[in-house]
Amino acid sequence: MNDFGKKLFQDSKLAKETIPVVVSSRIRLARNLADFKFVKYACRGDLHAVSEKCEKVLSSYPILANNTVFNMCDLLDYEKLSLVERHLCSQEFIMETNESKLFFTDDHLTSIMINEEDHLRMQVFRSDLNFKAMFDKINAIDDHVSENLNIAFDRRYGFLTACPTNVGTGMRASVMLHLPALVITKQIGNLIMAVQKLGFVVRGLFGEGSEAQGSFFQISNQQTLGLSEIDILSRLTQIIKSIIDYELNAREIVKKERIIWLYDNIGRALGILRGCYCLTSIDAMNCISLMMLATDLGYLPNILRGDLNQVMMKIQNSHMQVLENRTLNANECDVKRAEILREFFAAVPNLKFD
């Protein structure tokens, strides 16, 4: 593996410690330098100056010093995409990379984009719901940044951002949830509507019909102005906690009313994962989603749950290309994915149903 691959695949703490239902949580802050145009309107020279100033300040912050900094324009396309797959940067960030830099820590729990749509997009991650710890961490970085750079701030509007949907706190908090039982029991539609009515955004992937793929949903705050950081985080925490309760309840219902169906689906999914030679990303996600459910329900050893998160990352298209050190076409991806999964699930013990 090359140096990039080593940085990408170094043990992400994120995947290791897990709780049921929550896949990961994130807080992101958007900040801009007061004396420059926003990224979309700035000239190359300005972007360069912004990048230099930010890099200097960031690399003097203890947890960021001596960590990875990428000049995005130096990377290959699949390398850039693998960073998106790992959530270290955004899709938009890799579209225009002339003066963009990406900082991230070895544990993959902190990353900072320079010259995304805002000059600075700073984010921290965790595998649980501890928003207090996350906010303390990002807030300390933000204090360091705002003590050393002239940040665009207005008493009325708060932190000024390139898009008015981020103005104010400039904060977006989000949680990725795994909700298979709410999908199976068809309660997910109502839940999504209810959450949206509360002013939160739900994103998910849907297949044909309303069958969800992988049953992964991301919930984040929509509003950033007129609320304090604590307001936003405590409301999000409350909503997430009740969604977790709904999901756990739905799992009990599925176990009570559809146990044979559940055994059958989990059993078949493991069969596919152990026997496949060519598997699309979507089929793989659905099967792995069922394996996660199986570990949560005690049908597989709990210790597997973190490994499942990691293997799910590893079978993303661009990750496999980094692993192989070359571009792969769609078919080659499906074959390589099957190979990784076969090997991984051969070592997984047999299901132990109640």
Place this chain on the structure above:
Amino acid sequence: MMEKCQFCGKPATVHMTQVINNKTTVIRMCNECAAKHGLFDKEGLPFAMLSSLGEALFSGMKQNLPANGLICSKCGCTPMSFKETGRLGCPNCYKDLKLLIDGIIESSQKGMIHKGKYSRGRSAESAVNVADGLPNVFPKRHAKKLSMEERLEELQEMLNAAIKAEQYEEAAKLRDEIKTLKGLS
């Protein structure tokens, strides 16, 4: 009828829904593009949304606002260029395009006035409401009593300025804000 992938035109099998301000947008993708664009956290908006974002925000604001003659004196950004890109040009836009921005904020945000952290670590919480949800609390220096008084003083200043400039709607909002804050302390 088979829907087409918005990225490459192949048959779409994945439908991604996104809701902004109660407006639902569906993004259709083929398996390949869906895999390429990732199942995960897109950090903000999926990029297919970006071009239509300005439009979406625009349609949410009041049509009769006299925002058309506005231009930012620092960067040249206008309501039209915002409509095209969905992005403002510079911090000064918030001053020169205030009319446009207030319309957008009113239709998409919770309130008109910042209640969160202050820059340069001066104070994090103007509305100190730590009671529910999160366990106590963020760094002490951000919850200083002083910050609340400072904030009230500032709001009072802003209120006086608004009255002087005969911006009565704004003044009313500021007055509400001051009332809320006083209620909290």
